[in-house]
Amino acid sequence: xxxxxxxxxxxxxxxxxxxxxxxxxxxxxxxxxxxxxxxxxxxxxxxxxxxxxxxxxxxxxxxxxxxxxxxxxxxxxxxxxxxxxxxxxxxxxxxxxxxxxxxxxxxxxxxxxxxxxxxxxxxxxxxxxxxxxxxxxxxxxxxxxxxxxxxxxxxxxxxxxxxxxxxxxxxxxxxxxxxxxxxxxxxxxxxxxxxxxxxxxxxxxxxxxxxxxxxxxx
Amino acid sequence: xxxxxxxxxxxxxxxxxxxxxxxxxxxxxxxxxxxxxxxxxxxxxxxxxxxxxxxxxxxxxxxxxxxxxxxxxxxxxxxxxxxxxxxxxxxxxxxxxxxxxxxxxxxxxxxxxxxxxxxxxxxxxxxxxxxxxxxxxxxxxxxxxxxxxxxxxxxxxxxxxxxxxxxxxxxxxxxxxxxxxxxxxxxxxxxxxxxxxxxxxxxxxxxxxxxxxxxxxxxxxxxxxxxxxxxxxxxxxxxxxxxxxxxxxxxxxxxxxxxxxxxxxxxxxxxxxxxxxxxxxxxxxxxxxxxxxxxxxxxxxxxxxxxxxxxxxxxxxxxxxxxxxxxxx
Numbered sequence: 073x074x075x076x077x078x079x080x081x082x083x084x085x086x087x088x089x090x091x092x093x094x095x096x097x098x099x100x101x102x103x104x105x106x107x108x109x110x111x112x113x114x115x116x117x118x119x120x121x122x123x124x125x126x127x128x129x130x131x132x133x134x135x136x137x138x139x140x141x142x143x144x145x146x147x148x149x150x151x152x153x154x155x156x157x158x159x160x161x162x163x164x165x166x167x168x169x170x171x172x173x174x175x176x177x178x179x180x181x182x183x184x185x186x187x188x189x190x191x192x193x194x195x196x197x198x199x200x201x202x203x204x205x206x207x208x209x210x211x212x213x214x215x216x217x218x219x220x221x222x223x224x225x226x227x228x229x230x231x232x233x234x235x236x237x238x239x240x241x242x243x244x245x246x247x248x249x250x251x252x253x254x255x256x257x258x259x260x261x262x263x264x265x266x267x268x269x270x271x272x273x274x275x276x277x278x279x280x281x282x283x284x285x286x287x288x289x290x
Numbered sequence: 291x292x293x294x295x296x297x298x299x300x301x302x303x304x305x306x307x308x309x310x311x312x313x314x315x316x317x318x319x320x321x322x323x324x325x326x327x328x329x330x331x332x333x334x335x336x337x338x339x340x341x342x343x344x345x346x347x348x349x350x351x352x353x354x355x356x357x358x359x360x361x362x363x364x365x366x367x368x369x370x371x372x373x374x375x376x377x378x379x380x381x382x383x384x385x386x387x388x389x390x391x392x393x394x395x396x397x398x399x400x401x402x403x404x405x406x407x408x409x410x411x412x413x414x415x416x417x418x419x420x421x422x423x424x425x426x427x428x429x430x431x432x433x434x435x436x437x438x439x440x441x442x443x444x445x446x447x448x449x450x451x452x453x454x455x456x457x458x459x460x461x462x463x464x465x466x467x468x469x470x471x472x473x474x475x476x477x478x479x480x481x482x483x484x485x486x487x488x489x490x491x492x493x494x495x496x497x498x499x500x501x502x503x504x505x506x507x508x509x510x511x512x513x514x515x516x517x518x519x520x521x522x523x524x525x526x527x528x529x530x531x532x533x534x535x536x537x538x539x540x541x542x543x544x545x546x547x548x549x550x551x552x553x554x555x556x557x558x559x560x561x562x563x564x565x566x567x568x569x570x571x572x573x574x575x576x577x578x579x580x581x582x583x584x585x586x587x588x589x590x591x592x593x594x595x596x597x598x599x600x601x602x603x604x605x606x607x608x609x610x611x612x613x614x615x616x617x618x619x
Contacts, residue, residue, distance in 0.1 A: 117589045123388065124377030125440055126589040127582060188592055201575055258575045259438075260485045260556050261385045 093159045102163055106170045109137045110177070127185035134178035135207075139252060139268055141171035142245045146275040153282075165221055168241070172218040175211050203254030210247035213240050242279075245272055342429050343445040345512040346371040352509035354427035354447040359502045361528075361605040363431045369442035371511050373585045378518045379436065380537055381485055382471075382478035389480070394517035396477050397538065402522050408544035409464035412457070418522050422508060425453040429512070430505055430526070435567045435600045437531035439593075441581045446526050447509035450502045460496070460544050467499045468492075468549035469525060470541035486552050492536040493549030493563065494527065495609075503528055503605050529602040531565045562619040566610070567600035571619045 092098065113133055116122040122129040145167040152160040187194045198204045217238055220226070226234045249272055253265045342353060348371075357363055380390035383397075402418040416424075427447050435441045455467070473489030475481040481488055498504060505526040508515060515521040520537025527535050533553055543549075553561035560574055569579045580593040599606050610618075 120588065122589070124373040124584050125387075125582065127591075128440070130589065185589065186593075197577060200572075203575055255575070258557075258560060258573070259385065263385070263483065 093157060093162075099163065099166065103166060106141070106167070109133070109174075127181075131178065131181045131185060134174050134181050135252070137174040138171055138178050139245075139248050141167060141174055142241070142248060143268070143271050143275065145171055146241065146245060146272075150275065150278045169218060169221055172214050175214055179208075179211055203251055203257075206247050206254065207251035210244045210251060213244050213247070217241065217244075242276060245276075342512045343368060343431070347513075349513040349516060351512060352427065352447045352514045353512060354429040354509070357428040357430045359428075359430075359450075361503055361602050362428070364433055364443060364601075366431075366433065366443045367586070368431060368445055369583075369585050374442055374444055374510065375516045375518060377584060379438075379532065380518055380520070381483070382473065382481055382488070382490070383518065384480045385483070385485060390518035391516075393479050396479070397472075397517040397521065398477060399517065399522040399538075402540075404523070404539055405541045406454070406458050406543075407541070408468075409461045409546060410544050411459035411461060414458060416454075421454070421506075421523060424457070425449040427508070430507075432503075432505070432526055432528035433600050434526070434528065434532055435581055435596065437533055437561070437565065437573060437578075439576055439578070439581055440584055441594075441596075441600075442584045444526070445511055446505055446507040447512065448505045448507035448523075448526070451504045451506045451525065452500045452502060454506060454542075455499060458544075463546045464544035465496055466545050466548050467494050467496065468541075468543040468545055469494075469536040469539050470543070471520075471536045472538040472540050486556055489540075490536060490552045491549060492525070492534055493551050494534070495548075496544075497609055498527070498606075501606055501609065503602060529566060529599040529606045531567060533561070534565050564610075564615075564618050566615065566619075567596060568598060568615055568619065569596040570598075571616055 113122070113130055117126060117130060120126065145164060148160055148164040148167065152158060183189055183194055187197065198208050217240060220229060220234060220237060229237065249265070249268055252268065253262070256262055256265050342356065345351060376391045377387045378390040379387060380394065383390040383393040400418065404416045404418070404421060405413075406416060407413040426449060428449055429445055429447055431443060431445045433441055434444050469492045471490045471492075472478070473481060494504065505528075506523060507520075507526045508523050510516075510519060515524065520535075520539075523539055524537040525535040525539065548563060551561075551563060553565075554563055567578075572578050578596055581596045582593050583591070586594075597603070
């Protein structure tokens with residue numbers, strides 16, 4: 073024990089955590105963690121543990137998790153730069169795809185539980201309501217991003233074009249926030265929306281500041 | 291959605307309305323069997339026809355005889371006590387629907403008074419115990435349709451608001467009734483939020499308030515109201531969206547002008563003064579054509595069609611004869 077606690081220079085914190093990020097189990101572990109909300113909702117739906125209005129709970133939770141995963145995905149780059157942990161990048165694609173996974177569930181839950189898979193009713197309902205239209209637009213914009221998330225698509229597009237395309241995510245997260253804001257506006261209830269707005273403002277603001285500082289070269 | 295051209299008062303599809311004779315006839319049949327005496331099923335049938343909804347045994351008993359007024363007792367499956375008391379919109383105790391049940395323990399329902407004032411010959415500050423004895427308690431089983439698109443079936447205990455109104459003798463100037471509910475930040479943790487301008491105020495037109503279906507409710511499930519449901523007294527106006535029925539009322543004021551009501555002040559385009567249940571007038575953000583009945587068939591249950599005036603058209607339709615219900619939503 074004494075030898076371990078000897079005054080020899082301690083390993084830098086960064087190096088230790090780097091080892092953790094690079095552990096082969098890190099990615100599968102994160103995958104499982106990202107599935108936990110889905111597992112809970114699935115369990116809740118069948119065990120009747122989602123409260124008095126389970127359908128609404130499913131629709132709202134899947135929407136919440138979409139927005140959360142979008143924020144988490146957008147947090148990867150700032151986190152990577154600030155902590156000088158380039159390895160964090162290897163989780164970004166998976167996190168983004170989970171945002172897509174939850175938005176698909178959100179749209180499915182709405183189409184099924186609210187609209188009974190009545191295609192005609194859905195196509196009438198969405199354009200009639202700005203908040204639904206904005207959410208649907210965000211969902212549509214996420215499709216090309218998910219569709220071009222594999223390596224061959226990146227190669228085929230070329231890194232530059234791929235990056236330009238994936239900048240859509242900034243618009244998507246803002247549309248998602250607007251969708252949430254308009255939904256909550258019906259009941260004048262903005263407390264939760266404000267939290268997401270602050271998080272998103274920080275995530276996008278950080279990028280803006282960085283861009284301004286680094287000049288037009290980037 | 292396509293609307294029919296407005297022709298004033300628009301009757302719903304006749305086939306969607308349960309004829310009064312059908313449900314009343316069912317009860318008559320049960321009474322008939324009960325009266326048969328010697329029949330083995332007699333006592334069972336009598337109990338079904340006359341007895342109050344079984345008490346959950348959580349709060350003080352508040353018995354009421356089954357209401358005999360038209361539309362007073364729906365034969366639909368009653369929503370569970372747990373759902374009725376754990377899924378509430380009572381913003382003074384939190385905006386999440388689970389919060390009122392968690393937070394409303396701090397509400398003190400004794401002593402409690404209700405000031406009845408304004409355009410009346412006999413204004414009076416009533417004590418809650420006086421109000422409890424003012425008229426015979428009835429059990430009324432009403433559908434409750436929330437503006438958010440869900441519904442319940444609730445066995446209320448109370449009496450017609452008209453009973454109280456008659457006693458204070460409104461003057462000829464009384465055209466509207468304004469209901470003010472409690473706003474006390476010491477008892478209500480969420481009053482600090484500015485979701486609405488407190489106190490919460492609701493209102494009815496005089497003839498609406500006098501309709502026997504407009505219920506002054508003191509209890510549910512044969513017991514006094516749980517705090518989260520609006521103890522010690524609240525309104526239950528079954529043909530209007532739920533938010534029209536104010537909870538924990540402290541003042542009833544008769545006026546000659548239409549009261550400024552809370553949700554109407556917050557968003558006039560979305561919440562009209564009348565707010566009658568109407569499947570043909572959508573909320574700007576969602577359809578009102580269908581509703582989700584709480585506790586019915588689990589997550590994947592199909593939504594049911596919403597009925598004009600929440601199915602109370604035979605009783606209240608005449609109140610709105612000739613009115614443009616698209617305009618006065």
